[in-house]
Amino acid sequence: MGRPVTDDDIGLKVLREPRDTDTQAAQIVDIVAIHGIGAHPDDSWCKNVGTVQTPQWANWLEKEDMLPKTAPHARIMRYGYQSQWFGKGAMRQNASTVAQRLLLALRRKREGFPFRPLLFIAHCFGGLVVLKALLDAQLDEKEWPGIFASTTGLVFFGTPFRGAEGMSQVEMLEAARREYHQDEVYTDVLKILEPGNEFLQAVVDQFGKTRRLPNKAQVACFYELKPSNVGRIVGKEDRARFVVSESSGCLDLSDSTSKFSLSRTHFNMNKFGSPTEEDFETVSDVIKSIIGASYELLAARFQCN
Structure with missing residues (x-):
């Protein structure tokens, strides 16, 4: 779709309020979806269910028979940020900056109910933003009330x-610099995707320590089964490769962490067009299960405190 990200696209946008107007406040959950780099905050979740000539875009986050049906008591939101790292719309960006802006937006939107259950859905780099935001929220609970705890x-x-083993930073930069001017290419956002990056390791290791706490959040990790043409990101052809391997795409192994394969490429694994797609059915079941356990999980946490 390739639309530029505008000022109106940035921030936390409510896609749908809880469907049932009679829903008790205690039953409502917040769902927040966060896209990856080089993606549009809305288009990232869309699949073309029409044709190339006459496209029809379905956004599974707000299509009534998809996520809203899976989670009828949820307030569904998506967070948008400037994620373009090359070209005229490029911005200097990193995970810490986006995480801080996400926390500010969450605090604002959840001001009246900071301890409402919170579920994050994230694609690629967006998941690293979520980890950093949760670590920051845990470190300063007075500044960011309820975000980690809920x-x-x-x-x-x-x-x-x-x-991301399949997205070599060197190759990506070389390709981008062939297509764009030096001052139109920013490398900061790519650094965290490099295997062995110290900041990436620190964030994942620190978050791993929070997983030792009792009553930890349920985690579901989805990994790709089809290779992607990575070079196409910057306008050139390239050999197909797996961007994120199964081992890299799975956070940890514990009783509260599960992993699932999707028969998709890295760049369309977060796009669904119909509730009958098998991959969506799997995702839907996972989200239902997490929401179903949310209230009991929160009650157990607050009893411990």
């Missing part, structure tokens, strides 16, 4: 917890 579920699509 997070009951995390759904990751191709998040490179140990780096």
Whole structure:
């Protein structure tokens, strides 16, 4: 779709309020979806269910028979940020900056109910933003009330917890610099995707320590089964490769962490067009399960305190 990200696209946008007007406040959950780099905050979740000539875009986050049906008591939101790292719309950006802006937006939107259950859905780099935001929220609970304590579920699509082996930073930069001027290419956002990056390792290791706490959030990690043409990102052909491997895309192994394969490429694993797609049915079941356990999980946490 390739639309530029405008000022109106940035920030936390409510896509749908809870469907049932009679829903008790205690039953409502917040769901927040966060896109990856080089993606539009809305288009990232869309699949063309029409034709190339006459496209029809379905956004599964707000299509009534998809996520709203899966989670009828949820307030569904998506967070948008400037994620373009090359070209005229490029911005200097990194995970810490986006995480801080996300926390500010969450605090603002959840001001009246900071301890409502919170579920994150994230694609690629967006998952690393979520981890950093949760670590910051845990470190300063007075500044960010309820955000860490109320997070009951995390759904990751191709998040490179140990780096994106199939997206070599050197290759990506060389390709981008062939297509764009030097001052139109920013490298900061790519660094965290490199296997062995110290900041990436620190964030994942620190978050791993929070997983030792009792009553931890339910985590679902989805990984790709089809290779992607990575070079196409910057306008050139390239050999197909897996961007995020199964091992890199799975956060940890525990009783509250599960992993699932999707028969998709890295760049379309977060796009669904119909509730009958098998991959969506899997995602839907996972989200239902997380929401179903959320209230009991929060009650157990507050009893411990």
